Amino acid sequence: MKGVIMARRALSSGVESLRCWRRCLSQVAQKQAETDVGVPKMPQFDYSPPLYTGPSADEIFAKRKQYLSPALFHFYSKPVNVVAGKGQYLFDENGRRYLDGFGGIAVVSCGHAHPDIVQAIVDQVNRVQHSTVLYLNHAIADFAEALAAKMPGNLKVVFFTNSGTEANELAMMMTRLYSGSNDIISLRNGYHGNGSATMGATAMCTWKYNVAQSGIQHALNPDPYRGDFGSDGKRYAKDVEEIIQYGTSGRIAGFFAEAIQGVGGIVELAPGYLPAAYDIVRKAGGLCVADEIQSGYARTGSHFWGFESHGVIPDIVTMAKGIGNGIPLGAVVTTPEIAQVLVGRAYYNTFGGNPLCTAAGLAVLKVIEKEKLQENAFVVGSYMKERLNALKEKYELIGDVRGRGLMLGVELVTDRKLKTPAREQTIHIMDQMKELGVLIGKGGYFGNVFRITPPLCFTKEDADFLVDAMDHAMSKM
Numbered sequence: 001m002k003g004v005i006m007a008r009r010a011l012s013s014g015v016e017s018l019r020c021w022r023r024c025l026s027q028v029a030q031k032q033a034e035t036d037v038g039v040p041k042m043p044q045f046d047y048s049p050p051l052y053t054g055p056s057a058d059e060i061f062a063k064r065k066q067y068l069s070p071a072l073f074h075f076y077s078k079p080v081n082v083v084a085g086k087g088q089y090l091f092d093e094n095g096r097r098y099l100d101g102f103g104g105i106a107v108v109s110c111g112h113a114h115p116d117i118v119q120a121i122v123d124q125v126n127r128v129q130h131s132t133v134l135y136l137n138h139a140i141a142d143f144a145e146a147l148a149a150k151m152p153g154n155l156k157v158v159f160f161t162n163s164g165t166e167a168n169e170l171a172m173m174m175t176r177l178y179s180g181s182n183d184i185i186s187l188r189n190g191y192h193g194n195g196s197a198t199m200g201a202t203a204m205c206t207w208k209y210n211v212a213q214s215g216i217q218h219a220l221n222p223d224p225y226r227g228d229f230g231s232d233g234k235r236y237a238k239d240v241e242e243i244i245q246y247g248t249s250g251r252i253a254g255f256f257a258e259a260i261q262g263v264g265g266i267v268e269l270a271p272g273y274l275p276a277a278y279d280i281v282r283k284a285g286g287l288c289v290a291d292e293i294q295s296g297y298a299r300t301g302s303h304f305w306g307f308e309s310h311g312v313i314p315d316i317v318t319m320a321k322g323i324g325n326g327i328p329l330g331a332v333v334t335t336p337e338i339a340q341v342l343v344g345r346a347y348y349n350t351f352g353g354n355p356l357c358t359a360a361g362l363a364v365l366k367v368i369e370k371e372k373l374q375e376n377a378f379v380v381g382s383y384m385k386e387r388l389n390a391l392k393e394k395y396e397l398i399g400d401v402r403g404r405g406l407m408l409g410v411e412l413v414t415d416r417k418l419k420t421p422a423r424e425q426t427i428h429i430m431d432q433m434k435e436l437g438v439l440i441g442k443g444g445y446f447g448n449v450f451r452i453t454p455p456l457c458f459t460k461e462d463a464d465f466l467v468d469a470m471d472h473a474m475s476k477m
Helices: 004-033 059-067 115-127 138-149 164-179 233-247 273-283 306-310 336-342 355-370 373-394 422-434 462-474
Strands: 084-086 091-092 097-100 157-161 184-187 217-221 252-256 287-291 316-319 331-336 398-405 407-415 439-443 448-452
Touching: 004 097, 091 316, 097 462, 138 157, 138 331, 138 355, 157 164, 157 336, 164 252, 164 287, 164 316, 164 331, 164 336, 184 233, 217 233, 233 273, 252 273, 252 373, 273 287, 273 306, 355 373, 373 398, 373 407, 373 462, 422 439, 422 448, 422 462
Parallel strands: 184 217, 184 252, 252 287, 287 316
Antiparallel strands: 084 091, 091 097, 157 331, 316 331, 398 407, 407 448, 439 448
């Protein structure tokens, strides 16, 4: 028995030594890459993650294939095993550092492992992790008050959920209850979730299963780059009017739109579109819903909410992702009058607004304000967009650069005139950027748009490294 124990200890020691060796080798390789002539150099960062002693990427990938849904997919030919994060950086199992240009799909707003948010979560867990909204707790009320203070007009009543899909599902139901109508209009190329109702509002076949999705109609997308009417927002809005006239009873429940389409490829709506569309919808008895799940919460820099740059005030606003910095948290904010539609029946969400999540949400909001992350998103995002536009002048492969603040998109095409999607090139460049230490996302119906949605603590040095890495990868095509 003693011999078995000694053998196990020796084996454990050997595995630990192998991991340390791999970690050192990875860090040496990263430093070597940074000293190679012409290879972009990652900004200095004074932090080393704790030694990782968990399973390897290959082991995790094998378990994932065996035990998780086969519908799951991953980026990169060799997926990254993310084991730690700090600020705007992520670390793999070998301690290699990556610049996070995707932010967990526009989720990480304040940076990874922000001490103020971590402390707020720990403090709340030590008091009470979960009770129920059937009892009183100050965390949910404090966050609701702070969130309402960030909203324009009379948007003062908050319903908490666990995700963006849940928030949009609730908003869809509320528009139908309030209006007494069933028809909802959303935009082609939009994404609003994968629930039974929100899948109907989503308008890309990539994200839709062949199940009943009734009562939804999709209007022309006011896409300045690929749309038929360029940047003429009012001409696109005419389609909303015609859908109401020819496809409904003349009365509708609501209209859903993202100020900047995230999953759809960082598409900014044409100027003048939302004011015109909102006016048409309200004349038909409908409510206007702003899906701010990706474009909200200071990300666009110029405004706290994406819809504000269009000069409109919605009737309902939905949000998630960045409001929790990685904690599962969503919300629907509306007026006291519209909120009344749920009275008379028992609307309840077990985990929506639980003390842990709302304590984290309040901490996120405080960090955004304390560290002036909205201003940083504007300054750094504007700088990075300028650099990306300069890259567009250098490479014919770049068809369009768009977005606001730290929600930017770069669309790749093989022919600028025909706007032929460069799908394979997009995947190849993403892989090459990953090897250089930069992680970004991709989206758009054709999968040919780089999605750049980093933590809002991104610096100009980070922006330079990201653009330099993209430049380097494109130069090797």
